[in-house]
Amino acid sequence: MIPLFAQEIEMGEQLETAWEKLEKKLGGWVDSIIVNLPNFLLAILIFGVSFFLSNYINKFILKVLQRTKMQRSIKVMIAKIVSIVVIIVGLVLALGIMNLNKVLTTMLAGAGVAGLAVGLALQGTLSNTFSGIMLSIVDYIKIGDWIDTNGYSGEVVEINLRNTTIEQGDNNLVFIPNKLVVEGNLKNYSSRPIARVILSCGVGYESDLKLVEEITVNTIKENFKDINTEVQFYYTEFGDSSINFEVRFWIRSRDQMTLNIAKGKAIVLIKAAFDEHNINIPFPIRTINFSNPMSLEKKD
Structure with missing residues (x-):
């Protein structure tokens, strides 16, 4: 058995050695x-x-x-x-x-x-974020443009990191994810300062076709003078009840609403001009023939 005194000496030496190592490490x-x-x-x-x-x-x-x-x-x-x-x-x-x-x-x-x-x-979120950055940099779409995308049409009012906000003609807001705007089809009505109005109509077979063309072209030229361009008029087909034609002309427009207003105005003016010259705009008529006509006489 190791004496108690010897154990104390050995413990003291171990503590001294540990202290020296600690001092050396700290040093x-x-x-x-x-x-x-x-x-x-x-x-x-x-x-x-x-x-x-x-x-x-x-x-x-x-x-x-x-x-x-x-x-x-x-x-x-x-x-x-x-x-x-x-x-x-x-x-x-x-x-x-x-x-x-x-x-x-x-x-x-x-x-x-x-x-x-x-x-x-966050794959979807990051995709919309990078798409939003792209939409903010490119030139083909900007705030204030009237666009048609993903089945919605309206004015672009905001492009943030998540979606593109458009204001429709009925004042409702539509929020479209940026990814859909970048990857989908986009029609920008504001990319050009002018837009073409395309109007289709038909006149009766008894009409004077040269007179119809003259009246239509003069009506458009007299009432749409903001752009001095030639009015395009041509007949398209022999319809079931009318001879159909198409008239095209340009107006100053950067949104679909202005285009619709101009088209509506042209319809009213052409209809009034045709009525003044007794030109008929026919509509389809359905005739029903009975093989066995019904008799109104009472049988005895």
């Missing part, structure tokens, strides 16, 4: 901190500069984008992305100065995995 840390203190301070300085620089760049990007026709939500997002990139660059430089390349590699790997997971989870 190594202190020496490492002293040696790397300039790099540490420089890394903090670079990260702080990048943080304050990101705020300045954010305001500068917003100021520059104010000159464009992008939606404010798109402008804010672009400015934030640029500022975040500046902060990330500052963080990478700071970690490189402190020789923490392994930490940087681990962070980048973790960010990649997290980004992949988020991308898969």
Whole structure:
């Protein structure tokens, strides 16, 4: 059996050895901190500069984008992305100065995995977001245009990161996901300053066709003088009850509503001109023939 005194001596030696190792370890840390203190301070300085620089760049990007026709939500997002990139660059430089390349590699790997997971989870949302950015940059659609897309027609009142809002002629709002607008068919009535009105009609077979053409063309020319273009008139077919024709002319228009109003006005004017000259616009008539006519006489 080891005497109690000897056990106390052995325990004291172990504590002394452990203390020496702790002192040596702490001394190594202190020496490492002293040696790397300039790099540490420089890394903090670079990260702080990048943080304050990101705020300045954010305001500068917003100021520059104010000159464009992008939606404010798109402008804010672009400015934030640029500022975040500046902060990330500052963080990478700071970690490189402190020789923490392994930490940087681990962070980048973790960010990649997290980004992949988020991308898969928010695939539809991200698709609408990138589509919204595209719609804010391209020239074929902008706020105030009258468009026809995905079965809806109206004026574009907003393009945000999720959907495109159009105001229909009945004052109702329709919210269409940006992805559908980008990938679907889009008709922009406001892309051109003028639009063509196409009107179809028919006259009776007894009508003077040259007179019909003269009256129709003169009526359009006298009442639609904003654009000095030739009125196109031609007959299209021999119909069941009429000889059909089509007349085309141009007006100044950037929306479907103006086009509809002009077409309605032309119909009223042409009908009045035909009535004045006794030109008949026939409509289909159905005749029913009975093989065995019914007798109204009473049988005895």
